[in-house]
Amino acid sequence: MALTTELGRQLQLREVEGLLLQAATVDNWSEIQNFEAKPDDLLICTYPKSGTTWIQEIVDMIEQNGDVEKCQRAIIQHRHPFIEWARPSQTSAWNICSPCNTCITRTFPPDFKGVEKANIMPSPRILRTHLPTQLLPPSFWENNCKFLYVARNAKDCMVSYYHFQRMNQMLPDPGTWEEYFETFINGKVAWGSWYDHVKGWWEIKDRYQILFLFYEDIKRVSKSPSEEPLSGLCFWEGYPEEFKCSNVMLPSPQDPKHEIQKVMQFMGKNLGETVLHKIVQETSFEKMKENPMTNRSTVPKSILDQSISPFMRKGTVGDWKNHFTVAQNERFDEIYRQKMEGTSINFCMEL
Ligand SMILES: Nc1ncnc2c1ncn2[C@@H]1O[C@H](COP(=O)(O)O)[C@@H](OP(=O)(O)O)[C@H]1O
Numbered sequence: 001m002a003l004t005t006e007l008g009r010q011l012q013l014r015e016v017e018g019l020l021l022q023a024a025t026v027d028n029w030s031e032i033q034n035f036e037a038k039p040d041d042l043l044i045c046t047y048p049k050s051g052t053t054w055i056q057e058i059v060d061m062i063e064q065n066g067d068v069e070k071c072q073r074a075i076i077q078h079r080h081p082f083i084e085w086a087r088p089s090q091t092s093a094w095n096i097c098s099p100c101n102t103c104i105t106r107t108f109p110p111d112f113k114g115v116e117k118a119n120i121m122p123s124p125r126i127l128r129t130h131l132p133t134q135l136l137p138p139s140f141w142e143n144n145c146k147f148l149y150v151a152r153n154a155k156d157c158m159v160s161y162y163h164f165q166r167m168n169q170m171l172p173d174p175g176t177w178e179e180y181f182e183t184f185i186n187g188k189v190a191w192g193s194w195y196d197h198v199k200g201w202w203e204i205k206d207r208y209q210i211l212f213l214f215y216e217d218i219k220r221v222s223k224s225p226s227e228e229p230l231s232g233l234c235f236w237e238g239y240p241e242e243f244k245c246s247n248v249m250l251p252s253p254q255d256p257k258h259e260i261q262k263v264m265q266f267m268g269k270n271l272g273e274t275v276l277h278k279i280v281q282e283t284s285f286e287k288m289k290e291n292p293m294t295n296r297s298t299v300p301k302s303i304l305d306q307s308i309s310p311f312m313r314k315g316t317v318g319d320w321k322n323h324f325t326v327a328q329n330e331r332f333d334e335i336y337r338q339k340m341e342g343t344s345i346n347f348c349m350e351l
C-alpha cells in the first residue's frame with residue numbers, strides 16, 4: 001500500500017524489443033502475436049494521438065453508408081477492437097485507487113481483451129492498432145490485409161500526447177512540458193518513437209495494401225467555404241491571401257471530400273455525393289466533441305480525467321506553436337532532420 005498513485009502510473013509501461021508498451025499488453029504478448037488475422041480484415045493503424053478516433057468514425061460512417069443511427073450503436077472503442085489492448089489485472093500493484101490513493105482492490109468494469117473482441121467479431125472486420133510494423137502480429141502480413149495508416153506531424157502529436165498523458169490515469173504522468181519534450185523525442189512513451197513508427201509504415205507502404213493518409217490533409221479538406229459564414233470578414237485557415245475576402249462565396253481550393261473519398265475507394269465502397277457530404281459534416285471536430293459515442297464521456301474519470309484535459313481537446317493543426325519555445329523548436333527541427341534523414345515523407349506543420 002505504500003506505493004503512490006504516481007509510482008503506480010510509472011510502472012504501467014514495460015519494454016518489448018526495446019519499445020515501451022502498456023504492462024497489460026506485455027503480459028498478453030504471445031496471445032497478441034498469435035492473433036489470427038483474416039484476408040478481409042481492415043486494420044486502422046496510427047501512432048497515438050494522430051487522429052485515430054477521427055478516422056475510425058470516418059471508416060464506420062462509410063461502412064454504415066452514412067447512417068448516423070448505426071454509428072451510434074456503440075462507443076467507438078467497442079466498434080473496432082484495439083488488438084493490443086488488455087485491461088490491467090485487477091490485483092496488480094499499480095491498480096491503486098486514484099480517489100483514495102491506498103486501495104489496491106478497486107475493480108475496473110469487466111472488459112474483453114482486444115484480441116478476444118476481434119475473435120468473436122463477424123467478418124469483414126475493422127480493427128485498430130498503435131503497433132509499429134515490426135511488432136504487428138505476423139498473420140496480418142501473411143494474409144495481405146488492408147492497412148489504413150494515418151500520420152500526424154510530430155510537433156502536434158507531441159502536444160496532444162502530453163495533454164493525453166496528463167489526463168490518462170493509465171499512462172505515466174508526463175511531468176512538465178520541458179520534461180515531456182525530452183521523453184517524447186527519446187521515444188520513451190507508450191508505443192515508442194514517433195519517428196520510427198512513421199518511418200516504418202511509410203517505408204513499406206508500396207509493398208502491401210496500405211492507404212497512407214495525413215491528419216493535416218483530412219483537416220484541410222474537411223472545411224468547405226460553403227460551411228463558413230457568408231457575412232463579415234472570412235479568415236479561412238489555409239487560404240492564400242488573395243482568397244481572404246468579405247461577403248462572398250469562394251471555390252474550395254480542394255474537394256472537401258477528397259480524403260474521405262480515398263478511404264471509401266480503399267474500402268471498396270461507392271457512396272454518392274450527398275452521403276459523402278454528410279460524412280464530412282458528421283465527422284467534424286465540433287460534432288465529434290459533442291457525440292458521447294466518440295468523446296470518451298462514458299469512460300470513468302478514474303481512467304480518463306477530462307477535467308484535466310478533454311479527450312477532444314483542440315483538433316487543430318499548429319497548436320505546437322502555443323507550446324514550443326523558439327529554442328525547443330530549433331532543437332526539435334535539428335533532431336527531426338537527423339532522425340528523418342533519407343525518408344521522402346513530408347509533413348505539413350500548419351494550415
Ligand atoms: N473530428 C476530428 N477532427 C480533428 N481532430 C480530431 C477529431 N477527432 C479527434 N481529433 C483529435 O485527434 C487527437 C486524438 O487522436 P487519437 O484519437 O489518435 O487519440 C486529438 O487532438 P488534440 O489533442 O490536438 O486536440 C483530438 O482532438
Ligand SMILES: CCc1ccc(OS(=O)(=O)O)cc1
Pocket residue numbers: 022077168170171296299303304
Ligand atoms: C493505453 C492507454 C489508454 C489509451 C486509451 C484509453 O482510452 S480510450 O481507449 O482512448 O478511450 C485508455 C488508456
